[in-house]
Amino acid sequence: MSEILVTGATGNVGRQVVVQLLATGIPVRTLTRHPESARLPEGVTVAGGDLPDPDSLEGALKGVSAVFLIWPFLTTEGAPGVLEVAARHVRRIVHLSSSGVDDDAERQTDPINQPHADMERLVEGSGLGWTVLRSNTIASNARGWADQIRATHVVRGPGIAATAVVHEHDVAAVAVHALTD
Ligand SMILES: NC(=O)c1ccc[n+]([C@@H]2O[C@H](COP(=O)([O-])OP(=O)(O)OC[C@H]3O[C@@H](n4cnc5c(N)ncnc54)[C@H](OP(=O)(O)O)[C@@H]3O)[C@@H](O)[C@H]2O)c1
Numbered sequence: 001m002s003e004i005l006v007t008g009a010t011g012n013v014g015r016q017v018v019v020q021l022l023a024t025g026i027p028v029r030t031l032t033r034h035p036e037s038a039r040l041p042e043g044v045t046v047a048g049g050d051l052p053d054p055d056s057l058e059g060a061l062k063g064v065s066a067v068f069l070i071w072p073f074l075t076t077e078g079a080p081g082v083l084e085v086a087a088r089h090v091r092r093i094v095h096l097s098s099s100g101v102d103d104d105a106e107r108q109t110d111p112i113n114q115p116h117a118d119m120e121r122l123v124e125g126s127g128l129g130w131t132v133l134r135s136n137t138i139a140s141n142a143r144g145w146a147d148q149i150r151a152t153h154v155v156r157g158p159g160i161a162a163t164a165v166v167h168e169h170d171v172a173a174v175a176v177h178a179l180t181d
Pocket of ligand 1: 071
């Protein structure tokens, strides 16, 4: 199998996708905006690129068999162009979306779910073989509480409630399955 490109490779989920792909022996290419300083596992190739800028991704996408795509933005600006470039080079895309997307809603009520819903439509219409993963809240979000816990031993904030979170390792395991099988 030729290389698989992992976007968000320095992030919570992408880093796990990288590690788990490497464990299967499949060659991994990673995308980051900071190829010189990104701390990535040994054995990967590193490509520079800015996700919403399609022209910057030609080199990263050329010669890979599949791509793990995150879209960490509040709009889909640039995404159609990115998918066009991907369709020229890649056969399969696995896109990380959110379980918050409501299939029955014309517009999503949550502003984070709207770009996820829009991205899903773009991926589905891209002409690539696609899998969309809808993840629930990722456990690593809790790291955002660290400062509060250190300072006050209490977590305060909107929307904090008992939630069944999913570990990024498990999201990545499903992504690796979809990328490779
Ligand atoms: N958090 C949740 O509960 C949740 C739930 C469902 C779905 N999701 C989805 O999961 C995605 C990934 O989450 P995560 O926690 O793994 O993300 P994260 O840890 O915040 O990492 C973000 C990644 O995005 C990359 N990035 C940011 N801007 C970029 C740009 N302009 N060009 C290229 N790369 C860029 C960063 O890479 P560099 O800095 O190296 O460039 C980094 O690797 C989210 O964006 C969201 O769509 C999250």
